[in-house]
Structure formats: structure tokens, C-alpha cells
Amino acid sequence: MLTQNKSPYIAHLFVCTNDRGGERKSCADGNCQLIKEKLKEAVDSKGWKGKVRVSTSGCMGVCAQGANVMIYPQKLWFSGVSPDDVDAILSTIERLMSED
Template sequence: MLIQNESPYLAHVFICTNDRKGERKSCADGDSQLLKAKLKEAVDAKGWKGKVRVSTSGCLGVCGEGPNVMIYPQKLWFSGVTPDDVDEILSTIERLMSEA
């Protein structure tokens, strides 16, 4: 039986890690796995576990502009993200949490 629930997270961060194995450009070409690991580590270090969830996403349809990161339910989308952008994404999440 279908059960509908409200998300327990203030922000849910999805990182596309789609890998087309060189057939076409994909988010995995831009170190999206490392990006996810760094974001997850930083969220844990900030004590946001249970408030912010970092998850892997499959293809979001714009791998040519990737890696792509989405934050929901705020509907924020970042393209061309690198592991060096983690601090900026964390600042965005921090701002979102203060507004919640």
C-alpha cells in the first residue's frame, strides 16, 4: 500500500554520477564521485546529518553541462560543479537552513 510522507530533510542534495564510459560526456567525467564524497563528509562534519541528505542521482538529462547538483525542495540546480565548489554549495545549504 502506498504511503505518503513528508521528507525529514531540510535540504536533499542530489549529485549526478552518471557514467557513460566515454561514449558521450557525462557527469562522472568531472569527478562527480569525489564531489559527492566531499559534500557528504562536509555535511557530516558540520553536524547536519538528519537535516541534510546527500544522495547519488542518475542522469538528470544535462550531462553535457555537468557535473550537476540539485538541492530540493528548494529547486536549486548547479551545473559545471567541481570538488572545489563544495564550500560554495555548503554556504548555500547553510543559508537555506537559516531561512527554514
């Protein structure tokens, strides 16, 4: 039976890992797996587990601008993300955590 629940997370990060196998540009071309790993490690090390979730996402429809990371429910979208941008994303999460 369908039930509706409120998300337990302050922020839920979706990292697109779509891979088109070189046929067209995709988020996988932008080292998205490393981005996801670095985000997950940081969430764990900062003690945010249970408050911030990092998940894999399929195609978000803008792979040409990838890699892409979305944060919900805040509706924030980062495009052109590289592993070097993880700290900037974490700063955004810290700000969101302080606002909650």
C-alpha cells in the same frame, strides 16, 4: 500499501554520477564521486546529518553541463560543478538552514 510522507530533510542534495563510459560527456567526467564524498563529509562534520541528505542520482538529462548537483525541495540546480565548488554549495545549504 502506498503512503505519502513529508521529507524529513531541510535540503536533499542529488549528485549525478551518470557514467557513459567515454561514449559521450557525462557527469562522471567531472569528478562527481569526489564531489559527493566531499559533500557527505561536510554534512557530517557540520552536524547536519538528519537535516541534510546527500544522495547519488542517475542522469538528470544535462550531462553536457555536468557535473550536476540539485537541491530539493528548493529546486536549486548547480551545473559545471567541480570539487572546488563544494564550499559554495555548502554556503547555499547554510543559508537554507538559517531560513528554516
